[in-house]
Amino acid sequence: MSGAVATLRRLQQQPWIWSFIGAVAVWLATIGFTGGQGAGEIVTAALSFACFTVIVGTGQMLVITTGPGNVDLSNPATITLCGTVAMKVMDEQDSMLLIGIVAALGAGALVGALNYGLIRFLRIPPIIATLSMSFLVQSTAIAYNRGLRIKPPPLLDAFTTGDSFGIPWLAVLTVLFSAAVAIMVGRSYYGRAISAIGQNSRAAWLANVPVERFRFYTYLASALLSAVCGILLSGFSGGPALDMGAEYLLGSIAVVVIGGTSVAGGRASVPGIWGAAMFMFLLTTMLNTFGASAGIRLIMTGLIIVAIIAAAGGDEQR
């Protein structure tokens, strides 16, 4: 009981609450403009689209939490590759669903392991390692995909697009997933260890934390979550596309940072990812509703991200 109270208190100290306030404000502005029309539909759509950002963002959050300089730029390519692998193996048949998922997760695990291998054994900075790897992965995806758009099997299609009372099934599962990750980050040895590594990796190493093993798990988890996103996104959008991962390069980093995770590492915030992902989607919806052109949407998205980062400021611990 006291543990639950402590957890609640610890959560209250997190700055993630702002991302939810932002999301609600943007939603109110949108339905204010439409006179209340489509208020529910907008929330349903936001919940659906936020799921994908949340899944990739969670992996990115774990990586960023392990310390300064750690970031995974291979997410977009991994999403594309794994989405393509899954759909090709499934070949529109429900019977191949599981095998397709296993194949896509295998491809994701391989990317994660290679990312970590470059960082650890060739001592390449994570930004360059994951970037170089993303070139290779993207090429593999292009060569493998051949520009075809393969439909998802009916079961996957139904699952990813299904909802009850306006709440997408995917959102329910993703919320449960987020809750599990939040507990893991806050209470498990792994979660506490990656925060310790992010705050001071040498101190963590001296305290007998298996630093390298946990960094490996973290890059692996990030790539696997990109794979999951790739599979679900392919189901949701009617098949994989070569640019399907592109928006998650900025998206995954932005939701982590807007959500209150420290960019200097050492402090993760899981609920903030949800608030930030909803905020980002609702922001685009609002600008669309206001009739903003593509250029204005780009400028506003960029400026708001920069403004939020600037307002939050750097890490006060350092």
Add this chain to the structure above:
Amino acid sequence: VTAVLNRALLRRSLPAITLAILMVAIFAKQPMTMSYFGLTLMLQYAVPIALATLAQMFVIAVNDLDLSIGTFVSLTTAIIGLYLPDAPLMGCALLVLCIAAYAGIGALIHLRRVPSIVVTLGMSFVWSGIAVIILPTPGGKAPVWLHGLMNLKVPGIPFPIIAAVVIAIVVQLALMHSSYGVVLRGSGGNPKAVARAGWSLLKTKMVMFGLAGFFGVLSGLSLIGLTGAADAHIAERYTLYSIAGVILGGGEFVGGRVSPIGAVLGAITLASAAFLLGFLQVRPDWQIGAQGAILIGVLALRAAISRSGLR
């Protein structure tokens, strides 16, 4: 001692060796390229890439990373193509404003202690948005003098080679062999020491980001001088090229360790690698992947050289 010297020398000449091997391979595969015309054609687009790479180098020297340089160069080509031929004053004013904005981003990153990758990623949307608004469809035109300059025919030596050598030497002298250059690099290598010596870190950050903006504008000028027209998305690939070029050229992410000559060599390597892949009939699908592989290969080699020094 000689072994250590040799290793340091080997490490420093790695960018040149990489480029030399690449050139030999290209000449062997396609002897036609070993001519005045062939070299001009092959290397002309290395000039804007080299300038963008130097822009990235200034940012990396102060321990930051610019993920917006590609969209920024695209925006400058749009401004140049739209305003410079007919309204040169307006065009110049806008370009100066762009450079000032870059210095402002440097100030923001320093004052709020925010990560450069997030700020510049956000700014890449802003640059792209402005470019799309002012130039929705490809258009505009290069000023006549600029087009003439970029297509200059100097007898004997192809113009891109002259341009690359001049750019590399000027930046090398200014950044590596001037006293303020040492301060600028020092603010990336040991910021505390530089601050204690009485230099403003805010100012060095703004100068380095301003220089990045300036070289971004130069990259845009040389690019539109070659293409003759502007496009809001023309240089988006330069972000990745420029980071890869700096690293290929021997630069490191932390500690102010960069090399202008290396960066120019790295940029030329990347620009001509595409030709070799084409001559080897590598499918276009694998071109980006091959560049990733080259990058990893060079870094692996460098790690091997450094590690052999530890024993």
